[in-house]
Amino acid sequence: MATTTEAPAAVEEGRVVPGSTAHSDGAFVPVQTRSERPTSYDPADFATPTGREVDFKYTPVARLAPLFVDEAGPSGVIEVTVHASDAVEQRTLAVGDAPRGEVFIPGDLPAAIAWTHEADAPLLRIPAGVELDDPVVVELHGTGGLAHAHVVIEAMPNSRATVLFRHTGTAQHAQNVEILVRDGARLDVISVQEWDDDAVHAASHQARVDKDAFLRHFVLSFGGGVVRVNPSVELAGSGAQGELFGLSYADAGQHLESQVYLHHKGPHTRGDVLYKGALQGSGARSVWIGDVLIGPDAVGTDSYEANRNLVLTDGARADSVPNLEIETGDIQGAGHASATGRFDDEQLFYLQARGIDEEQARRLVVIGFLAEIVQKLGIPSLEEELSAAIERELAAGTARDLAR
Structure with missing residues (x-):
């Protein structure tokens, strides 16, 4: 990747100011605060990550x-x-x-x-x-x-x-x-x-x-x-x-x-x-x-x-x-x-103690964990679709485990 010795543009009110230069001491201080990160409509103002x-x-x-x-x-x-x-x-x-x-x-x-x-x-x-x-x-x-x-x-x-x-x-x-x-x-x-x-x-x-x-x-x-x-x-x-x-x-x-x-x-x-x-x-x-x-x-x-x-x-x-x-x-x-x-071992123990096998118990824990987000959607058809997608992901993971 090509490099450059040009000083980076200065930042004014959180935006990159094209044509300006960084502080004269040359010290690089990474921006950590989200609100202070530079923004610009010009791709040239951003270095390649x-x-x-x-x-x-x-x-x-x-x-x-x-x-x-x-x-x-x-x-x-x-x-x-x-x-x-x-x-x-x-x-x-x-x-x-x-x-x-x-x-x-x-x-x-x-x-x-x-x-x-x-x-x-x-x-x-x-x-x-x-x-x-x-x-x-x-x-x-x-x-x-x-x-x-x-x-x-x-x-x-x-x-x-x-x-x-x-x-x-x-x-x-x-x-x-x-x-x-x-x-x-x-x-x-x-x-x-x-x-x-x-x-x-x-x-x-x-x-x-x-x-x-x-x-x-x-x-x-x-x-x-x-x-x-x-x-x-x-x-x-x-x-x-x-x-x-x-x-x-x-x-x-x-x-x-x-x-x-x-x-x-x-x-x-x-x-x-x-x-x-x-x-x-x-x-x-x-x-x-x-x-x-x-x-x-x-x-x-x-x-x-x-x-x-x-x-x-x-x-x-x-x-x-x-x-x-x-x-x-x-x-x-x-x-x-x-x-x-x-997995919470206590949850698994609780379910297995009531006659649910380990695979099914793990499935119930995962579905219950993710269902909180799915149920917030308020679109029944999409909720059903995503619940089915979770089931498929779990089944695929179980199949890979069995293959090993």
Whole structure:
């Protein structure tokens, strides 16, 4: 890889300032605080990740390498089908067309490249006061190759809707999702990753939630070789609420990652983050990093984040890093928790003592562990589908164990 002796650009208010230079003492101080990390729309302002950066230190950057190349991929790699009510406004946004870029600012190289190479960003707008009974479903099927995307979802004041993304097939996909939840709106955004085993997917979801609005955001990852979906939510308006949920099931050789950022900016906001993961097989890997920032004006905040992981076999690894920053003392409460472990022997003993064999007991423990996230979706057909996917994952793991 080529190197350069040029000084990096300086950072002003969290953004890279092109053409400027770093501090004259030449000392390199890595940025740790999430809110201070540089952002830019220009891919040239980001160095190619090496794995030493704070936001890539747990990521297999060699496997993400196709997404670090600043060039347009071939057209038609992702086949997109949208199922939506006639009430939903659909059109495209060029760079500079509002509301594209109202909240989204790329924070890493894949996001900046996706921004640059998405000439016409699809807009899904739910009009003011409209309540949709059925979810808007966006099916994305990869046919192989490099693909970039920037999608904008806008829930206008006092609207109600659910938007469901379903990813299947294979691709090397850099994806941005920009979410705007206007005053009094309620929006659920669900991203399901059921890619083929060789797919690579790096997604940046950035959202702003305005006054008395409510966003529920789900990341559900089962398929793909490397899947990195990073949601960032700003609770900007007074009384804004955000719930961020995640579920992952990593098999042998899979890397499933989410770096979550919840920024309490307005007063009297409420946030709840819960991600759960199961891992089985040699080389199965999950990464969860949760950053919560309670800003100086976020008085009356109530916030909690947690990550729980269940390691089912030897050779699997889960990394879990919760972080909490509080810049005001006038809050209702804030906390974080993280736990990673194997089966609870007491639970297994309890079930086996009642005549349930060990295999079935383990199955019940895993299903019960993950069901908490599945049951929050509120879409019965999707809940049934994900429950079946968990069953298939468990069966596949049992079959591999028997083969050995």
